[in-house]
Amino acid sequence: MRYLPLTEADRRTMLAAIGSETVDALFCDVPSAARLPGPVPGLPNHADELTVERAFQAWAARNLSPANAPCFLGAGAYRHHIPASVDHLIQRGEFLTAYTPYQPEVAQGTLQYLFEFQTQVALATGMEVANASLYDGATATAEAVLMAARITRRSRIVLSGGLHPHAREVTATNARFMNLDLVQLPPDWDGGETASDAVNSATACVVVQNPDVFGRVRDLAPLAATCHAAGALLVVVVNEVVSLGMLRPPGDMGADIVAAEGQSLGNATGFGGPTVGLFATREKFVRQMPGRLVGETVDADGRRGFVLTLSTREQHIRREKATSNICTNSGLCALAFTIHLTLLGEAGFARLAKLNHVAAVSLADRLAAIPAVTVMDGPFFNEFTVHLPKPAVAVVEALAGRGILAGVPAARLFPEADHAAEADARLLVAATETNSEDDMDRFATALEEELR
């Protein structure tokens, strides 16, 4: 077996050194009734590379790859072009096959890129500090809420109806088990939500998403002011980080904590995971943060170096008193994010954002020209909601049959029966730099035909 270096002769020599007759004898502490006499029944034996590869190619062939179909899906996962050098670099064994940098003398590569990542995230979100990443945007949102409750010593959590349902559900699940008092505002179908009205003196935080799940962009400064006047924190969720190349960042609008999904930079949509959660806040809250942090220091020769730091917040030191149970972060996805953003730089990142916005505006204008299709009012970045005269699920299915991935039906995200009246006709549509004019024409034409 190709992954096992020991030979039968090695095994015999080693058993002799141990003084054991058989390997089975080494398992003597396992109750004999639970020791299988041979391999686990019901599973095939080992397979060569070619055989395994064929099986995966067969699975792949049963999927419609967005590489072969114009794709307008967003809703928390965005298809962007990833420069070739990103994937090349993250596959270097020194990055791919290293563990958590517990021995900093031989892990400066990981530690330095995480320090750069923390700096990039803090800068892009307009915040003071960021951690070394969390699992994804949804779990980062839940961690933000738990942190806000610790800081304010309050338990009332207000979740905006513009929050992505997955982030809302993950947060609600975690909050429920921690006995927090959850106020979930109804889905903000038409952008009329006034989350300020839900803030009171018991409120730990308000959680809003910008752009929201329907694609709308809004100025959060007035909400931040209301929160702060009541002693509450404002948590801002960002699901499309490319927007930060152009849009006013949460930090500039008064956010206290930013929880973001970083997939868009460096990471493929990958059927939703793994991705990378970004987490940024104000300096004064650093000791309440979840997750790993890298800090700068010096070595015995006085040279600059980096280490994991402030670990007295973490579970391996504090156990049940830790700020979070998290151990692993999303290191390699954070590396992909950081390489992509370094490649883009200030000018490239702004341009990428602009290309996305231009593409989405262009698509919105095309779709708005179709009779019976209404595009939502108000500002947006690279995603918007359209109202169709037919159930969006059926339209999307029909367009998929024609090789077009048309968007995410709101009913996919809001499947509850009591949302059907609002959700059924709505379709979330995203456009990025990967969508050509030709793609957009095909989509608009096909949609018009389907609606006829």
Add this chain to the structure above:
Amino acid sequence: MTQEGSTTSGHRGLDAEEPLSFEQGSPDKTGVDLPEPAAGVDRLGGLTRTRPIGLPGLAEPEVVRHYLRLSRQNFCIDGGFYPLGSCTMKHNPRLNEKLARLPGIGDLHPLQPVSTVQGALALIDACAGWLKALTGLPAVAMSPGAGAHGELTGLMTIRAALEDRGDARARVLVPESAHGTNPASARFCGYRVEAIPADRRGRVDVAAMKQKLGPDVAAIMLTNPNTCGLFENDILEIAEAVHDAGAFFYCDGANFNAIVGRVRPGDLGIDCMHINLHKTFSTPHGGGGPGAGPVVLSAALAPFAPVPSVVHGEDGTFRIIEHPCQSDAKPFGRVKGFHGQFGMFVRALAYMMSMGADGLHQASADAVLNANYLMARLDGTLHPAFPGPCMHEALFDEDTLKDTGVTTLDLAKALIDEGFHPMTVYFPLVVHGAMLVEPTETESKQTLDAFIASLKSLVARAHGGDARFFEEAPRLAPRRRLDETRAARQPVLRWRPPAPEIAAE
């Protein structure tokens, strides 16, 4: 400085000193060519940025060199022996990486119509099938993002099942030797944590555990093999006592590599166990994630598993339950966005298919053999914390270093100069100066012999009175020992632009 080997550039041969990306380039440069966007388009409602971000600009060759140079400052499993106990640093097959990037697998959007991702759902179902067969448990929640996340998810499932039967309970029992994530996960599930002591054999003190069991205990969280590298040989008795008390038996599956393919946790009375795909099933550790932590569940817990779950439709197709309202069961909620760490399911499945039932049976045997070989050959050099045989990792204490002035940490740092990654040190907490060595099955006898030779010579040197040699280690790494106290007292967590010079000289 006249230090030996010092250079004008700061580089030392192949060992390059690399500044931060923020200290390079200029803001007008970029490493990505993008077309000029159409002018005059703005539907952001006046919410554009009012100031630059402050990112540097580098051309592609500069970026590639930067990260390549950083990579060379890392130790990695591809490059050397990495016997980090409790972490299962085994070989990461490149076939897994290739398959995770196939068109139609790596590039799928998570919300494509279900009719267009039948292969992906079949793949998740196949991965789940292997995990169920290998653990002997009937259900699995695939979505948790890492081991600790799996622990939390498993406990939430347990709490949901208890509450469903109107039996709210308050406490979770956790052995003193457990990973720190165990008590932390219990706490974040709303439970009070109570520690169970270990006995002199490095195992759970069963009598003490039974005393702590009661009608308000929701679960016990046990790592098996435990963090001392030992199998909890009273496990059947523990399971029976836990079940008699109406509680659930949670197993931390971090050490599953010791028994995979030979022992099914379901046969040991376990109700719930997370599996670290990045340990047992060879997905890369990636410098600290992403991992994946699916949780296998007993029939009693299965109805309460979180969404999403992949289910077989009537016509041979697959469906995905994404919201509790679509389920006939009683899912407690959602723990992660979309469908979990799909890319890790691909890699783990590729590994399981490559190894097969026979290969996994052999792998756990070799992992245990390697650890016992190290323990046997280091007899007289390092003192085992507990008598053997051990399972897949060998645990030593600081005893043989007594009176040498050399600590566990010093010995670990000296191993770096020998070209090995140190073992896990000072964990588990129940052993003084612990050294936890996990070789895994993917190391050859030759590698183990070289490691043994280095350890023997280092321990002999310690006994020779050369404590200073150890205090100064490592000497040959990209950095000497780092000042962690300073990092924590005066935290510098990001780069900031240098203050403008007031008067130029």
